[in-house]
Amino acid sequence: MSKIPQQLIKLANKCADASGKIIKKYFRKKIKINLKKDNTPFTKADIEAEKIIRELILKQEPNCGFVGEETGSINMNREYCWVVDPLDGTKSFITGKPSFGTLIGLLKNNKPVLGILNQPILNERWVGIAGVETKYNNKKVRVRKCKSIKGAKMYATSPMMFQGRNKKIYKNVRAKIGECLFGADCYSHGLMSLGFVDVILEANLKPWDYIASASIISGAGGKITDWNDNDLNLQSDGRILATGDSNIHKQIIKIIQK
Amino acid sequence: MSKIPQQLIKLANKCADASGKIIKKYFRKKIKINLKKDNTPFTKADIEAEKIIRELILKQEPNCGFVGEETGSINMNREYCWVVDPLDGTKSFITGKPSFGTLIGLLKNNKPVLGILNQPILNERWVGIAGVETKYNNKKVRVRKCKSIKGAKMYATSPMMFQGRNKKIYKNVRAKIGECLFGADCYSHGLMSLGFVDVILEANLKPWDYIASASIISGAGGKITDWNDNDLNLQSDGRILATGDSNIHKQIIKIIQK
Incomplete structure (x- = not known):
């Protein structure tokens, strides 16, 4: 049984749905590539996807903290804190290769307790929850043994x-x-x-x-x-x-x- | 207008359909990984996919040459010679990453005149034909300019x-x-x-x-x-x-x- 409230799991999935729609809209379109100070690229897809996730979270759970790659941090010391990469693998994204993903994580007292990895182009979603087996497209999954x-x-x-x-x-x-x-x-x-x-x-x-x-x-x-x-x-x-x-x-x- | 016979284009697509079905069947299944002499891996998917392509080609076009990664070469000096990699990216395939593909090429007098790249998991197919614009899932495509x-x-x-x-x-x-x-x-x-x-x-x-x-x-x-x-x-x-x-x-x- 999950130790974290159902409404937070639902919210994480809602964020993955919403950001996925945005990313799909921009995938393999000719969009502008901007560079951050550290020379890593970002696009409208990164920014808009994080914006919708941040809005959904702060509207429903205003007491949670939030750490986002694109929009920065607030209230990082709250009991629950969301940690979001709207588009992990922007370099893959801008070359049209669908190995990127949206990462939506949740900390409880600074410990990871929930994580979603969403690949919107391939319609693949992984959901990991503390105390519960990880699911891939709603099916339980398991790592493998490795002998050597x-x-x-x-x-x-x-x-x-x-x-x-x-x-x-x-x-x-x-x-x-x-x-x-x-x-x-x-x-x-x-x-x-x-x-x-x-x-x-x-x-x-x-x-x-x-x-x-x-x-x-x-x-x-x-x-x-x-x-x-x-x-x-x-x-x-x-x-x-x-x-x-x-x-x-x-x-x-x-x-x-x- | 294409300079190569329509039946060869149809045959190449037929080979991509058939090999794609086989590869799909084995993708993300726990199958045995074998090693070649040069330490590169191959699986049942590589072998069976090339076998079906080779059979289809030699049945319909027995006068063509054939060069295959897995099953070797015959009649390489014929006017038309097929050159096939049933599963380019076997290492990706066995780790479950769908960036691999089936490559079906055709030489006419040792010049490339036809090429198919088929990604069966993502349902993506590129078809390149001498004298004709390359198509991706039946739509014409074009490279981009690059300023610097x-x-x-x-x-x-x-x-x-x-x-x-x-x-x-x-x-x-x-x-x-x-x-x-x-x-x-x-x-x-x-x-x-x-x-x-x-x-x-x-x-x-x-x-x-x-x-x-x-x-x-x-x-x-x-x-x-x-x-x-x-x-x-x-x-x-x-x-x-x-x-x-x-x-x-x-x-x-x-x-x-x-």
């Missing part, structure tokens, strides 16, 4: 995400892993919960990139922490390790900390 | 594909390009024909990876050659440059040959 790190399939968004000391760690992990693939954005988190991906290693993530996924992966039986094996929250440093099999998680944490 | 190499969006399957001297060249190109993304397999060729990707740079491709795409990209107004700016055929060395804008092509060839 050598046979593991790993995803990272891009090898260029790892710089400095992180690059060395990434190379150490990659050297042990069977296969390393790139370019699946948050979609790789969904694939892990379905039992098709064993390891996800990322650096430089922001809370809106991992809070929603934390509930999805945990609820499917996987393990997701920072590189020091700590649970994730708003203050995590953005270096994330997710695995389907917890034995593999232990082994990779060892490699990271060598 | 700095603003270009590039795809490569994986940065690990570039080794030795090729790695140096890849790094030189990447240093000039606005954005470099990974992991879209042959799907990136389709996205280029739709006008959302500007550059594709690949090394180590085999004929079944590029013959079908050659017709799709050319027919949408793009340019695809080897790294020496030569047209593609069965003997190309597998180092491929495709661009939507031919000015960008010239500029990148210069960087490659520096």
Whole structure:
């Protein structure tokens, strides 16, 4: 039984419906690409999708906090705080590749308790809820066992995400892993919960990139922490390790900390 | 008007229909993954999809040659020769990511004249025919102009594909390009024909990876050659440059040959 109120789960799904409609409208249309200060791109789709999510949440649950990639933070210390990436994988989106997704996460006392990953073009939705099994399009899903790190399939968004000391760690992990693939954005988190991906290693993530996924992966039986094996929250440093099999998680944490 | 017989176009589509059904059947099912001598994976889906394509072609057009990734080559020197990758992007396929595709190409006197890229899960099909505009799900499509190499969006399957001297060249190109993304397999060729990707740079491709795409990209107004700016055929060395804008092509060839 879920420990979080039904109306919050309903609200999260409503936000995914509404943002999905907006993103669909702009997908593969010739829209302007703007650049943020850190040189990452954003579009009307990112902005409008977050705007509708923020409006829906603050209208129905004005006491909740909100952290959004595009529109910033308010009341982050409230009991419940929403953490939203309206369009994770904007670079994929603007090249027409439907591996991007909308991430709607919820923290209770700074712990992830709810997460939605919505892929509006492929009509795929993952819902992870604390204490309940993760569902993919309304069907329960489960990570898979992985016998050996050598046979593991790993995803990272891009090898260029790892710089400095992180690059060395990434190379150490990659050297042990069977296969390393790139370019699946948050979609790789969904694939892990379905039992098709064993390891996800990322650096430089922001809370809106991992809070929603934390509930999805945990609820499917996987393990997701920072590189020091700590649970994730708003203050995590953005270096994330997710695995389907917890034995593999232990082994990779060892490699990271060598 | 197409210069190649209508029955060959129909046959190519029939092969895409038949192989698509097989691939759909195995997608996201727990099937055995086998390894070839070069350590690349294959599955029942790869084998059965190529088998049905080969059977359909050799039954209807026994005088044609055939080159298949999985089942080998016969009569490669005939006027018409089919070049088939039943499942380009097997690594994506086995992780559940629908960026893979079936590539069905046709050479006439060793020149690419027909290409189909079929994505059976997303129900997307590109058809490129010499002398005719490329179609995506039956609608004509066109590459886009790209003003500057700095603003270009590039795809490569994986940065690990570039080794030795090729790695140096890849790094030189990447240093000039606005954005470099990974992991879209042959799907990136389709996205280029739709006008959302500007550059594709690949090394180590085999004929079944590029013959079908050659017709799709050319027919949408793009340019695809080897790294020496030569047209593609069965003997190309597998180092491929495709661009939507031919000015960008010239500029990148210069960087490659520096």
